[in-house]
Amino acid sequence: MRKAVWLLVLLALGFSFALAQPRTVKIGFVSTLSGGGAALGIDVRDGFNLAIRLLGNQLGGLPVEVLAADDQQNPDVARQAVDRMLKRDRVDFMTGIIFSNILLAVGEAIFEEKVFYISPNAGPSEYAGEQCSPYFVNVAWQNDNLHEAMGQYVQTRRFENVFLIAPNYPAGRDALTGFKRFFKGRVVAEVYHRLNQLDFSAEIAQIRAVRPKAVYAFEPGAMGVNFIKQYAESGLLREVPLFLPGFSADSDVIRAVGRALVGIYNSSQWALELNNPVNQRFVEEFRKAYGRTPTLYASQGYDAALLLDTAIKAVGGDLSKKDELRKTMLAGFNSTRGPIKFSPNGYPIQNYYLRQVVQQPNGEIVNRLVGTIFTNHRDAYVDRCRLR
Numbered sequence: 001m002r003k004a005v006w007l008l009v010l011l012a013l014g015f016s017f018a019l020a021q022p023r024t025v026k027i028g029f030v031s032t033l034s035g036g037g038a039a040l041g042i043d044v045r046d047g048f049n050l051a052i053r054l055l056g057n058q059l060g061g062l063p064v065e066v067l068a069a070d071d072q073q074n075p076d077v078a079r080q081a082v083d084r085m086l087k088r089d090r091v092d093f094m095t096g097i098i099f100s101n102i103l104l105a106v107g108e109a110i111f112e113e114k115v116f117y118i119s120p121n122a123g124p125s126e127y128a129g130e131q132c133s134p135y136f137v138n139v140a141w142q143n144d145n146l147h148e149a150m151g152q153y154v155q156t157r158r159f160e161n162v163f164l165i166a167p168n169y170p171a172g173r174d175a176l177t178g179f180k181r182f183f184k185g186r187v188v189a190e191v192y193h194r195l196n197q198l199d200f201s202a203e204i205a206q207i208r209a210v211r212p213k214a215v216y217a218f219e220p221g222a223m224g225v226n227f228i229k230q231y232a233e234s235g236l237l238r239e240v241p242l243f244l245p246g247f248s249a250d251s252d253v254i255r256a257v258g259r260a261l262v263g264i265y266n267s268s269q270w271a272l273e274l275n276n277p278v279n280q281r282f283v284e285e286f287r288k289a290y291g292r293t294p295t296l297y298a299s300q301g302y303d304a305a306l307l308l309d310t311a312i313k314a315v316g317g318d319l320s321k322k323d324e325l326r327k328t329m330l331a332g333f334n335s336t337r338g339p340i341k342f343s344p345n346g347y348p349i350q351n352y353y354l355r356q357v358v359q360q361p362n363g364e365i366v367n368r369l370v371g372t373i374f375t376n377h378r379d380a381y382v383d384r385c386r387l388r
Contacts (some may be wrong), residue, residue: 004074025062025312025319026117028085030078031107033070033094036196036222039252040069040098044120047282047301050093050289051309054281059305060312067091073098073196075105082106092319093118095304098220098297100124100143100170101195111135114322116329118307120300124170125177127386128345134322137346138327139303140296140377141269143171145176146245146279147218148371149267149352151182153217154214160176161186163212163240164204167223168192175218175245181380188212198226202235214241217248224248225256232260246270246367247356250295254365261357262365268338268355269348270296271369278306280337293366299336307333345385351375 029048031041052064067089069081078097085091086109094110095118097103103122110117111133119138127133128142131300154162164179164187166172176190188210192202199355207215215236219227229247231237237260246268254261272283272293282302286294307329314328315321332341340350352374 006111006172022318022321023062025064025093025308026089027059027064027066027308028082028089028091029066029068030071030081030085030094030095031068031267032073032102033068034197035073037073037098037220040121040221040247040354041096042254043295043297044096044098044301044304046290047286047298047303048120048305049295049301050286050298051302051305052280053289054285055305056310059309060314060317062317065258068096068209070101071103071312072280075102078102078106079109082109086110086115086320091115093308095120097122100174103127104170107133107136116322118304119120120219121297122171123347125157125174125175125309125381126170128347128379128381130386132345132385132387134387135328137307137326137342139302139307139335140348141350142381143174143329144181144379144380145352146269147175147216148180148182148268148377148380149266149354150243150245151179151217152373153265153267153354154179154216155183155185159185159214159216159241161213163188163207163210163215163216164217165189165193165227166218167197169195171220172218176216178380179216196223198222200227200230204230204236207236207240209232212240214243215265216243218245223347224253228253228257228260232257246296246355249355249367250297251293252295252297254367255292255356258365259359262359264357265370266355266357266367267349267352267373268296268367269352270299271353271355271367273369274337276336276338278334278338282336289293296383303333303335306335310334343382343385344387345379345382347379347382349378352377
């Protein structure tokens with residue numbers, strides 16, 4: 001009898017101890033960490049991990065476990081990693097994906113499990129419109145947005161025609177659709193090449209043949225590095241102005257390309273000089289931690305962690321409160337871009353800026369903020385989303 005009583009006491013104490021232990025938040029981080037797109041995934045990962053470290057290795061007051069996997073920019077590899085994290089590891093949130101074709105391959109599986117996916121980059125138009133999900137929030141932008149901003153800027157420069165080029169995958173097609181939404185001049189050619197192409201001699205010959213007034217290129221990662229180098233080496237950069245989205249002219253591309261980028265204008269939702277406490281701390285701490293200048297990708301990874309921290313804190317760490325989590329996320333948070341909020345489809349409402357690559361007196365090549373193109377800009381697909 002006495003043994004039974006002691007057993008009950010021990011069980012009760014153990015149960016009380018278990019209740020007293022804070023629950024660990026499990027984050028599934030799947031990203032491109034090898035191959036031509038690795039620099040993008042690494043920047044997102046480093047920004048995300050930096051934010052968690054500065055938050056005391058907690059999100060919303062709860063300890064964090066980040067489970068990372070390399071998708072190798074392969075939809076099948078991504079599916080396997082996501083399935084493992086959902087079924088075996090039982091993650092609470094997912095994040096990290098860079099490329100839209102990867103996200104579209106795994107998104108439905110994530111949403112079906114009622115797990116929130118916080119996108120630090122990929123923003124396909126499908127998830128902005130008819131296929132929007134209450135479990136999707138994007139802290140970066142909808143794929144069209146940076147290109148819409150540059151289309152608007154090129155329109156104000158009154159170029160009568162333009163040559164467009166992008167890789168043939170969802171973000172590439174969204175990119176040029178976005179540019180054309182605001183550029184009203186003539187498109188002399190709209191060229192889509194295979195994803196991960198690194199030799200652009202045929203496309204550059206085509207540009208030389210049609211002699212456009214300007215070129216707009218969406219080329220993320222190694223594609224951008226190679227395209228810009230080859231465009232400059234061909235001599236066309238001195239003859240036909242090249243315009244880019246911010247991620248094709250950010251500090252990672254500057255490190256790889258160098259002086260050829262000086263003078264080029266690009267569009268971005270983020271800039272090093274944005275004057276708010278969150279961004280100032282991010283830039284300082286990123287440089288200190290990693291010894292390099294952060295890119296917009298790094299800022300997006302950092303912001304993904306900050307949004308999760310805000311939402312988890314708002315529900316007191318009770319991750320079962322899915323509706324409250326979503327409501328809190330859409331209400332917004334203090335990001336590296338300042339306070340931003342979201343449309344019902346989970347995409348941000350924010351400013352888009354014009355930047356120019358310049359060489360400073362000390363020889364360093366950096367992006368400098370020139371002005372604002374759009375203020376509180378929404379994506380073009382939100383009215384097609386059934387969520388309100």
